[in-house]
Amino acid sequence: MTRKQKRLAIIGGGVTFIVAAVLLVMFAFSQAIAYFYVPGDLAKAHLAPGTRIRLGGLVENGSLKRGDGMTITFSVTDTLDRVPVTYTGILPDLFREGQGVVAEGSFRDGSPVFVADTVLAKHDETYMPKDVADRLKAQGVSLGGKENIQ
Secondary structure (H helix, E strand, O other): OOHHHHHHHHHHHHHHHHHHHHHHHHHHHHHHOOEEEOHHHHOOOOOOOOOOEEEEEEEOOOOOEEOOOOEEEEEEEOOOOEEEEEEEOOOOOOOOOOOEEEEEEEEOOOOOOEEEEEEEEOOOOOOOOHHHHHHHHHOOOOOOOOOOOO
């Protein structure tokens, strides 16, 4: 094998390795991505049952109901639309009606009820996830005059 052939073989092997690594990373990310929606977006989105998403908005006042055991139902709203959510587990201490929330999970079997497996609440009076805040502002929701939304 000549010097030129050795060089080409090494470069070819390196390129093959890099392409394989990029493909594996892309596959891993495609399996872990959960797209973000607010209730108003869900009417336009055509999601297959079982598609994992993040649902953000405000916990609708008067919608929080505790069921059997650790099952809780509530509605997430963007003041235009609402989505009923069911969650089994322990809610964050700061979770309450009228506050910002992001729930991660999916719709099952074409049901209109969102089944969450993770619920995140804002951690203080000035924080709301930027995606949620931007979408709520775009829909004309006042966020209590908080300029420090992150």
